[in-house]
Amino acid sequence: MDGFPVLLTILLAPVVAAVIMAFIPREEHMLIKCIAATGTFISMALSLYVYFAYDQSLGGLQFVQQIPWIKDLGVTFFLGVDGISLPMLLLTNLIGFSAVFASWNVNHRPRDFFILLCLLIAGVMGTFVAQDLFIFLLFYEVVVIPIYILVIIWGSTKRVTKEYAGMKLTIYLLIGSAFLLVGVIALFMKTAAISGVPDMSFTGLARAAQGLSDFDQKWLFALMLFGFGSLLSMWPFHSWSPDGYAGAPTAVSMIHAGVLKKIGGYGLIRIALYVLPVGAKFWAPVIAVLGVCGVAYAAMAALAQKDLKYIVGYSSVSHMGYVLLAVASLNVIGLNGAVANMFAHGIMAALFFSTIGFIYEKTHTRWIPDLGGLARQAPRLAVAFMLAAMASLGLPGLVSFIPEFTIFVASFKVYGGLAVVAIAGIIITALYALRAGANTLFGPPRPEYDSLRDIRGPELVPLAVLGTVLVVGGILPFLLFDMVNSGIVPLMAEISGALQLGGSF
């Protein structure tokens, strides 16, 4: 497939689907859903192809496409994937495809829903394949608007109203990105002054940023840390996450928790750390402390919740704490763990949210005391739930065990005591995940749910797709780790010099 623009096709397939849907009469529900499914399927199939066609022995950016874009800003429309972005791209498409099926029962204005969903998926993908900071930013905020509209129309009002949830998601993301933007503009001006030619590509920025003073690196990194950190629900900027997921419709929760917040972690590694290693070294202890606070605080908060979506919402904050801790370790093992854990958590959270979505759809409640014994009436639903819960607590044999183990190994070496606290978080995670499972699925079946219909047909797709990845990723971890490693090793090799020289906190 030489010369065929694979990445562009992956990126545009959902957009084309959205455009086609716009011209279909709004009553044609089934046709609309099929088009959305086709569009996302094309992206998923092609990204699977790219994942396995990527030559790990060669490494570096592959499937590259470069078109000069804005001359005076040094922007090129630069697409490419390496070992860090490929798992994220694959993750996006696995979840995107599943999200379409998790929303199969949306019958209120489905045309608008699936158009926005497809645009959202395309926007998220764009951030992972862009190798130019400007293009990255173009995609970074595209997602805000579809998310807002999806939440306010199709969301649910429980503890917080859907309007509140939608606005909270939006404002947090935007305020974070305002700081990020200041950092990016300042970085661009400073690097352009150093190298003499404006260049917005990641590699170009990283090369020129070596000439930055330590002080510049530090404050620029701080701005980016705030921007990316608030998207990654870094404690104490995490409060949008549980409220937002609770108000959002299933598909949005899946995509937001599954991949969108990972843009924060990805950006932290790909942009902040790669371009500003000295700043990263300076702020690493802060990141580690905030990460561990997030792990402990959110796990405790999850214990106290009775709404299923709040449990998973807090649990995702807690898992992102591990990612932050891993990034802060600033070594190859830790970063491998960070990227792998983002992938694993994405799959797990998406499966969790899709299952909760089905439970809510069928029982009209997410309140745990009102649920119980569902395993009897809906065994397939229970399988999905338990798979996700087990992955959440890091059961060996599922995809999330090895990434978490890796993170502990890496961070124990650097942060000793903090890592111990983080490991203790696992115990709490086990507690709330098992308790949620037990109270929802087991115990005496309730008569009011006897007529409940188990998931079937298209509803099984999320379980099939995401469940398969959970198991395969656990049994054959090298599929994920070799890939991530092939991206992290060269990245670390490039910045290791700066990391050793740079001043510490």
Place this chain on the structure above:
Amino acid sequence: MNVDLSLLAPEIAMAILGLGVLILGLLVPKGSRHGLGWVTALGLLGVLGLTISGWNNQGFLYEGLFVVDQYAIFFKITFLTAAFLVTLGCMRYVDEMGDQSEYYSMILFATLGMMVLASAGDFMTLYLGLELMTIAFIVLVCFRRTETRSVEAGIKYILLAGMSSAVLLYGLSLVYGVTGSVVISEVGQAVTTEPVPALILGVAMLVAGLGFKISAVPFHMWTPDVYEGAPTPVTSFLAVGSKAASFAILLRVFVAALPGLWAHWTMLAAILSAVTIIVGNLVAIPQTNIKRLLAYSSIAQAGYILVGLVTASEAGIKGVMFYAFLYVFATIGAFTVAAYFYNVTGSDEIKDYAGLSQRSPLMAAVMVISMLSMAGIPPLAGFVGKFYLFKTIVDNYLWLALIGLIMSMVSVYYYLRVALVMYRDEPVDNTPISLSGPVALTLIITMVATLVLGIYPGPLSEVVNTAAHSFFLH
């Protein structure tokens, strides 16, 4: 003296067009005047073509009284595009008001005033252009003369515009008194870094006079009332054309005539810009009327554009021009929706926009896209525009960049409230709104332009680069 009239061709054509429409209106019987809208729109398109074809034809007329550089030509293209879109999008609104020939000829004369203003090489031409524009706008603002609000807006505008003109004129006379010249380039050479107090006073008055036109805080008080009371197409043209023209001359006066005083007014510009951004965005939040909301948002937009003045560099001028151009599409898109909505429902209240996404998906989409472009959300044009503006100030005015970007995220809050009403709520009246051809065309043009300029700004950016470069060539 050898006068190259080809340099003046667009202005001459414009004057002929304006008079022609006026005369045509007298010849055509009252009932069949709606064709005048098409005459005006096509005429504007013709003048636009003429202006673009003269892109490389630069020079001076009358010893520097009238400057035709690519900077001026670019602004003329901006005004003409705005006038064309306003005319095309609001024909139905004008037909309902009646008196088409007066309306269209006033629009044309206002545009002519802007064009003269962009080319002004000395203070006299400047004042001439400014007054031509302002007087035409005074007529336009109170065009719905049977309506109290429109007349009230007209009176407010005439009083305050008269005031600001007086202040501006006094400022100009002080500058003339100190430097002994009215030609901008000569003033630039005469002004030294050690100013006399009279010159400082003159500059302060210039800031106040022009600050009124661009509705910078604290000279913005008239904006919401006038924007609300004026007929919507006029509001739209006032927000775009008048503002862009005033920025064109603001840059010319400050950067070309007063570079010696740069150290004195640059901080002033930064503070004005910050205050304007903050006040405009914060006061927009509680508004319930779409025109008032857009009025406050346009105040905030003026604050962003002022950022380009702070550095007084080629990059800053480039930012202003780029932003002014894309601002045309965003603003006219939003106002055209508002005008058409008023024609159909007779309301400007945001709550009546409920369910617009189901009644007319195109109108709702254009409104959201226009507003988000003003907020600077990628991939819309406003994002690139803000990038160009703010990149000039990160080195010396980082605080201003932070304020600007944070406040533009705050603006998303009130823009999204409109989106909330349009998308979430069910319509009270379920009948679909059918768009007539020219309105649909206008909306599609503004939407496509906003998207394309945002995703692929390269070509425009290069045009603007040359235009900004020409500013410093003489």
